[in-house]
Amino acid sequence: MFSSPVSLSRRHLFLAGALGVTALAGLGTAAPAKAADPVWTEEFMTRPETRRGFDVEAMDPWQIDNARFIIAVCASHGVGPEGTKIALITAIVESWLYNFEPAVDHDSGGLFQQRPAMGWGTYDEVRHKRRAIEAFLGVGAHSAPPGLTQLVPHYREWEPGAAAQAVQISAHPDRYSQQLPAADLLWERYAHDVPPVTG
Known part of the structure; x- marks a missing residue:
């Protein structure tokens, strides 16, 4: 309760x-903030972990907002479409594009199910959307583990699922590539009108 x-x-x-x-x-x-809002929110969602299929056509406003925010943060670091799609498929698999609160697996939380016990940041930092994305990308000073740009500097040449797995070290590495069609569609829908995050 x-x-x-x-x-x-x-x-x-x-x-x-x-x-x-x-x-x-x-x-x-x-x-939650709509696409046109100038300020991205830090809203949390509480829900049980589920393995039901991800349906890009049935995304709710929180999932859309989080997908757009991932695109915006990636754009601010010049990651490009390949790296952004790797971030998207990872967040889809790890959290279904929800910012999980509280932990659903050990002490993990946030868009990428990052664990404070593994050095990804504090309890609050792994649930802070921008910091979580930057930690995944390997550009967050608060995080100890290497991220995408450090582990896979040539990620544009990698199979996206393999690049995601290099960062996440998941027990289910095959799940990432399965979400690439969804990431492609999210990129096509939102990348053209999402400005980079500044400040």
Whole structure:
């Protein structure tokens, strides 16, 4: 059960995602930032881990916002389409593009299910979307493990799933490549109008 006001708010966010965007008003919770909003939000989602199939055509506003934010942060570091798609397939597999809170696997959390115990940052840092993305890319000073640009400097020439696995060291490496069609579609839909994150 959730007891604190913060947890209750997160439960409201989960329920709103499950019931539909129109439920937001009834729950008394502000909607996440839309694509045109100038400020990216740091909203958390609470939901059980699931292995159901990811459907790019059934993404809710939180998933869309997070996909766009990954594209924006990657653009700010000049990663390009290949690296951005690697980040997208990783976040799809690890979190279904939700910013998981609390941990669903040991102490892991956030878009990339990064573990504080493994040096990826503090509890809050792995759940801070920009820091999590930058840690995955290997450009986050708060994170000790090497990221994509360090482990796979020639990632543009790699098979995307293999590049993702080099960073994540997953027990299920085959899952990343399966999401490449979804990442391709997300890139085609949103990359043209997502500006790089600044500041």
